[in-house]
Amino acid sequence: MDDKDLRIEALEKDLEMHRAIFDSIFNGALVTDEKGIITHFNKPYGDFLGVDPESQIGRHCTESVVNSRMHIVARTGKPEINQSHNIIGKKMVVQRIPIKRGGRVIAVFGQVLFKDVKDLSRLASELKVLESKVKLYEAELLNLRSTRYTLNSIIGVSGPIKELKEEALRAAATHYPVLICGESGTGKELFAQAIHHASNRKLFPFVRINCAAIPKDLLEAELFGYEKGAFTGARSDGKPGKFELAHQGTLFLDEVGDLPLEMQPKLLRALEDREFERVGGNKIIRSDLRIIAATNQDLDQMMADGRFRKDLFYRLNVIPINIPPLRKRKNDIIPSAEYILRQLAAEANLPDISMDKSAQAALRNHQWPGNVRELSNVLERTLSALNGRTIGLSDLPFYLHQDRKPLSNGGSSSLKAVQARIERESICSALEQTGYNKVKAAELLGIHRTLLYKKIKKYAIPLEKEPRRE
Numbered sequence: 021m022d023d024k025d026l027r028i029e030a031l032e033k034d035l036e037m038h039r040a041i042f043d044s045i046f047n048g049a050l051v052t053d054e055k056g057i058i059t060h061f062n063k064p065y066g067d068f069l070g071v072d073p074e075s076q077i078g079r080h081c082t083e084s085v086v087n088s089r090m091h092i093v094a095r096t097g098k099p100e101i102n103q104s105h106n107i108i109g110k111k112m113v114v115q116r117i118p119i120k121r122g123g124r125v126i127a128v129f130g131q132v133l134f135k136d137v138k139d140l141s142r143l144a145s146e147l148k149v150l151e152s153k154v155k156l157y158e159a160e161l162l163n164l165r166s167t168r169y170t171l172n173s174i175i176g177v178s179g180p181i182k183e184l185k186e187e188a189l190r191a192a193a194t195h196y197p198v199l200i201c202g203e204s205g206t207g208k209e210l211f212a213q214a215i216h217h218a219s220n221r222k223l224f225p226f227v228r229i230n231c232a233a234i235p236k237d238l239l240e241a242e243l244f245g246y247e248k249g250a251f252t253g254a255r256s257d258g259k260p261g262k263f264e265l266a267h268q269g270t271l272f273l274d275e276v277g278d279l280p281l282e283m284q285p286k287l288l289r290a291l292e293d294r295e296f297e298r299v300g301g302n303k304i305i306r307s308d309l310r311i312i313a314a315t316n317q318d319l320d321q322m323m324a325d326g327r328f329r330k331d332l333f334y335r336l337n338v339i340p341i342n343i344p345p346l347r348k349r350k351n352d353i354i355p356s357a358e359y360i361l362r363q364l365a366a367e368a369n370l371p372d373i374s375m376d377k378s379a380q381a382a383l384r385n386h387q388w389p390g391n392v393r394e395l396s397n398v399l400e401r402t403l404s405a406l407n408g409r410t411i412g413l414s415d416l417p418f419y420l421h422q423d424r425k426p427l428s429n430g431g432s433s434s435l436k437a438v439q440a441r442i443e444r445e446s447i448c449s450a451l452e453q454t455g456y457n458k459v460k461a462a463e464l465l466g467i468h469r470t471l472l473y474k475k476i477k478k479y480a481i482p483l484e485k486e487p488r489r490e
Contacts, residue, residue, distance in 0.1 A: 046064060047065075056091025069085070097118050112133075114132050192217075193219070200212060201319075205390045208314035209228070224267070277315035291335050354380055358375075373406070379415065383416075
């Protein structure tokens, strides 16, 4: 078989494929020449109209299809898309598209999109249902996305906390950077998530990076990503950084005071230019994001010491939010504790837990150096060992309710002596509460039994009776 025969065979196969495709157009199709004479008429259209497709070839379109406008489109050269057409007593939706070569119409392609307008109405109804589902899924996405906390999650009745919530709401209405300062455990990330959730970026990611937890050699790659082969151990396909992942959302820079000094100008440039390059890459990437930073350090002192750049500070500190420690807003201790208890009880599928007045007084009088995080830890520990539904003074960790006797004028006032006295009193009280059962006393104190034995020996604590056998 020579080349000519091979070409002919290939053309025949190609023609067969085109015929098969044309006959597979589901709702029917035809093609006319520039005069309206039918050149192609597929089988689905013939079945629908009850005619033989082959017998329609060579006829004028108006003879085969009532009210046909194919010849008009051939004359005007203007397509007619999604037009209503009455055929055999049914309203259909059709389209007629001119086929041109060298600016001149040489054919017209016609297709039935819907055999009955009712199909279009049904599709419109289905689209409405889908639209409703999309809105529902958006709401679900909002719940499942990166933020767990809203402004309603910030609990407190004190004046400072109410003012902070108002500041956070005002910050949410802007796109400016926010710097949240406060001691460890005051809820800086809670405020950050609440601001994101209240903003128009709430459907987009809230991406968190802890500047203190990532080795400085890897921090640039975490922030800006890297290309494949950028360094030993890099993923073969590269990796997007937090800046890319937070596109249209919020990037939360936690512990920003621990950002290495050499990394600070790179972050500043990315914030100012809104663009960056991946490590090992040369392509400029732009990201539309909002920056919220948080720190428990004194950035003013760090700037004075040369450990934090002033220009970066001014870029981050556009909207400052300073969270006071829990000890300075005593009125928020009990509302916060009750809120945490409700959450813990719900998570553990327990009934509502309450606190008596003695427990509330102990919580209110404590200084809470660990702030709300310490309060949450105390309540988790208490709930794990609670019998009943009411927390009393004896249910709380011992250091919250022990009797701290004031120092006498002749007594030692050194910190070491005070700590030793309080430690001895705590052990004695725990032994009394547990009937001198060392195992239970160690559990109450939150220390290992072996350490308790050493402390008893160290402080020469007398045992009034032998411990009960387990």
